[in-house]
Structures are given as C-alpha cells and as structure tokens.
Amino acid sequence: MSNNDLVGINIRDTTIEVNLVVCLLAILNPQNAKEDEFQHFEHLSAFMRAHNVSLAAASQATAVPVTRGDIVFMLLGFLCNWWSGGAEAAFVLPEPDEFTSLIKSHDAPEHDELSLLVKAIRAIGLAHLRDDLAHWVEVGETLLELLQVVLLKREGDTELSVQTALATHDLLAVLKHEGAGLAQMIAYRLLVWSNRLPFLADLAPVKYPPPILPRFPSGTLLDLSLMFIEYGVLEQSLDLGITAQEMVEDSDTVIRNRAQLEINGVMELIKFEVAFGPELLRWSLDDASKESLEFNVDADTKLRALLNICCKDRSLLEGHRDEDLCDIYTMAYVGTEPAPEDRLGLALKIETVGEIVRCIVGFSEHDVRRSEMNVKIFASREAGLMAHIEATIKTGYS
Known part of the structure; x- marks a missing residue:
C-alpha cells in the first residue's frame, strides 16, 4: 500500500x-x-x-x-x-x-x-x-x-x-x-x-470463503498427506517437470488421486491433491538456477528431491494452524550450503474441504498461502462448500 x-x-x-x-x-x-x-x-x-x-x-x-x-x-x-x-x-x-x-x-x-x-x-x-x-x-x-x-x-x-x-x-x-x-x-x-446462517449480502462466499474445520486432527492430516506424496507422487512414473509447466500455464492444475482408508475404525474416501507454490515452480523450471547448473538436474529431479526431503525428514517440520484453519508446516535451511542464506526453505500447506485434502508445497509460508489459490479452490467447489456449511450449522462444532 x-x-x-x-x-x-x-x-x-x-x-x-x-x-x-x-x-x-x-x-x-x-x-x-x-x-x-x-x-x-x-x-x-x-x-x-x-x-x-x-x-x-x-x-x-x-x-x-x-x-x-x-x-x-x-x-x-x-x-x-x-x-x-x-x-x-x-x-x-x-x-x-x-x-x-x-x-x-x-x-x-x-x-x-x-x-x-x-x-x-x-x-x-x-x-x-x-x-x-x-x-x-x-x-x-x-x-x-x-x-x-x-x-x-x-x-x-x-x-x-x-x-x-x-x-x-x-x-x-x-x-x-x-x-x-x-x-x-x-x-x-x-x-x-454460533449456528447462525452465514449468508450476508456483503459476505460473498466465493470472494471470502469461510474457514472450514478439518475433519481430522493435524497429525492425522500430516500423516495422510506425506503418505500420498510418497506413494501417490514419488513412486509414480510422473514427469513433475511437465506437471510444473502445466501448473504455470493453468493454476487449477493439480496432481490428484483418491484413496479409501480406514481411519479410527471408519472407512474414509479421501481425494488427495498436490500443487506447487509459484516461487517453487519458477525455481524448478529455471534451467539456469544454481542447482541446475551445478548438479545438471531438470525440474522433475529438483521437485522430487524437495518432496523426498519433506517425507523423509518430517521430524524437522514445524507446524501451526492458521486463521483459515489450514495446517502449515515449514522446514528451514534445506541443503548443504555452508551459509544459511544460500540454502532453500520448504513449506507444506494442508487445506481441506469435505473429503478433499489439498497439499501445497513451496519454499516459504508466503509461497503456499496465496489467497488467489483459495479463491479458485472454493469457487470451483461452491456447491460442496455450501453443503458443508449447512451441515455445520445443523450439527455445530464440538
């Protein structure tokens, strides 16, 4: 401003x-x-x-x-x-x-x-x-x-x-x-x-989506997300470089799949999605970046390396739940450079809408907290969002 x-x-x-x-x-x-x-x-x-x-x-x-x-x-x-x-x-x-x-x-x-x-x-x-x-x-x-x-x-x-x-x-x-x-x-x-109807004329739900209480605790969501990244992304024959280019061209592009899992004795159908933050996308597709030139690696290799660090070194992830009731995990100083400022950061945001668990991976908390991404997510699923709010109003939060 x-x-x-x-x-x-x-x-x-x-x-x-x-x-x-x-x-x-x-x-x-x-x-x-x-x-x-x-x-x-x-x-x-x-x-x-x-x-x-x-x-x-x-x-x-x-x-x-x-x-x-x-x-x-x-x-x-x-x-x-x-x-x-x-x-x-x-x-x-x-x-x-x-x-x-x-x-x-x-x-x-x-x-x-x-x-x-x-x-x-x-x-x-x-x-x-x-x-x-x-x-x-x-x-x-x-x-x-x-x-x-x-x-x-x-x-x-x-x-x-x-x-x-x-x-x-x-x-x-x-x-x-x-x-x-x-x-x-x-x-x-x-x-x-407060179980009041959230439909006011000046509170457009698409422009300012209300925070939705996740169905699962933070620890469970992190376990599910890292499991999907490991088995649903890293162990698949995906070219993440091509996927990254598609995400740049169309911000609605995500890696998605679904899984049926037993959680606390109940079978749950979970729809997983993975997306990358804009800073991470730019770095991965930059063939002139320091990592590309020094190690002769492409976007697919760079993205897989960061995702692998996220899964293997989860004990280094520090997390909190933000004002949108999304879980954000950060890991500082990824890499082997002697000076901390020369190393990369890593951030993982987990947001949920109903049965959808969306993971956004980036370099920083700012990289994964893009408001325009939230707007598009909720706008494309407005009917599901409204149904979720109506159910919330009927049952209330515990």
Whole structure:
C-alpha cells in the first residue's frame, strides 16, 4: 500500500468512524463496573479537572488507587462525548504497558479485554485528531487484535462481534489493508460457530470463503498427506517437470488421486491433491538456477528431491494452524550450503474441504498461502462448500 494510492481518502466523521465508535461503546457496556465505583471515579476526575493532570497523576497525588471501574467510566465518557471533545481527550489514554502498571488487578483475564479496549480507543482518538492514514491503520490492526484474542472466544453477543468484524473490514478495505479479508473471515467464523446462517449480502462466499474445520486432527492430516506424496507422487512414473509447466500455464492444475482408508475404525474416501507454490515452480523450471547448473538436474529431479526431503525428514517440520484453519508446516535451511542464506526453505500447506485434502508445497509460508489459490479452490467447489456449511450449522462444532 502506498500513500499515492490513498490520496484524498478522509475517514474522520464518516459512517466508518461512527460504526467503530458504536461498536466500541457496545463492547464496553458489559464491563462489570459497580455502581459504588462511580463515586470513586468522580473523586479522581474532580482532582484531574481541578489540576489538569492525568488519571495516573491524580491517583498518585490523592493516594486513591485506580480501579478497572475507573477506566470503564472514563472510556464511556470519552465515547459518549466523542464529537464534543471525547475523541481529543481519548488519545491521552495510557499505552498498554502503562495500563498494566496502573491497574494492579488480580482478576484480570489472560487476554484483558479492557486493556485492548483502552488500546483501541486511544488509537481511534489519535486517528480522529490527526486523520492520517498511519493512525487509521493502527486502529484497524488493534481492532483485529481485539477480535482475534477476545471477541472470537467470548461467549454471548455474537451479533456485536460480527458487527465489529464488519466495521473493521470497512475501515481496512478503504485503506486497502490486507487485514480486510481476515476481518470478513472472522465474521464468517463467528456466524458459523454460533449456528447462525452465514449468508450476508456483503459476505460473498466465493470472494471470502469461510474457514472450514478439518475433519481430522493435524497429525492425522500430516500423516495422510506425506503418505500420498510418497506413494501417490514419488513412486509414480510422473514427469513433475511437465506437471510444473502445466501448473504455470493453468493454476487449477493439480496432481490428484483418491484413496479409501480406514481411519479410527471408519472407512474414509479421501481425494488427495498436490500443487506447487509459484516461487517453487519458477525455481524448478529455471534451467539456469544454481542447482541446475551445478548438479545438471531438470525440474522433475529438483521437485522430487524437495518432496523426498519433506517425507523423509518430517521430524524437522514445524507446524501451526492458521486463521483459515489450514495446517502449515515449514522446514528451514534445506541443503548443504555452508551459509544459511544460500540454502532453500520448504513449506507444506494442508487445506481441506469435505473429503478433499489439498497439499501445497513451496519454499516459504508466503509461497503456499496465496489467497488467489483459495479463491479458485472454493469457487470451483461452491456447491460442496455450501453443503458443508449447512451441515455445520445443523450439527455445530464440538
């Protein structure tokens, strides 16, 4: 994203800002600030007004400790008076580290929603005051953090969490920020997990496919994928060089086969697919690459060597499940070059849709996480995807 692309965009005082303030106010309301704490807050705020000092300074001068309730009342005041001075006052809120030292609460959760709300309201206060793109980006990224670590896991008002996700999407979409798609996926996930219908007009399932919970655990999926790569690709008389060229010419091309396997005592029909990332494809087909020239090998040999490393050295694969609920495994420094920067990387992404297990092999996590590949996969199987969502809504996630 360049500043030239965003010249002329004004966000302050638009419906985007209004929606964000409304969402933050609604998220803040359930905070358990007791009624008697209001008198406590009034005592501190009177001192703040009289001496024009911060909350921390007022607490220190009066020896009155700051409670979580004090912060809640202060934030409510800022938000309720946003366009009459609240926004300008909000940017003086403490930063996260200062907040932690200011509020010494033993009952705060691991991911403190109030701390993140302070961070978000402070960020939007700064953005409103200065109306520059960098601060609006900070607002969007802070709201994504709030969504991912708190609202996505909080039981209760799903509609509010979805509303916040969509408001965050609207902001980041205007900024052309990559987090816009993630915000919409979070909205989808909240809808599906709460057994609500995920069919909203502005959440096109082909453009922003919802994450689908895999049918099998990560370990099982890795075992199945490596088994298919070993027996369904490496032990077959395939010319992977020709396959690589076909993948370059048509990104829908994959190596596919199906197998019937007994998993946990149940016979399962699995449709396997293998594809290569664009960086890996370019390297494999480059006859002038260092490996091609030094070892006199073609694309088929290079691809087979990397796939063989993936299968034989699986203990070196480090994995995690990403926001799309896909498993990604990486292996650093493949090769024998003395300098790490001269060695190759290796990444394996395993994504599932129903009975389909798709393996994408590349050089890096970026190489196997191409959004356009996801779009084409889900777009070509929209009917199956919708059926899977409907089944999810009926049964729910355990």
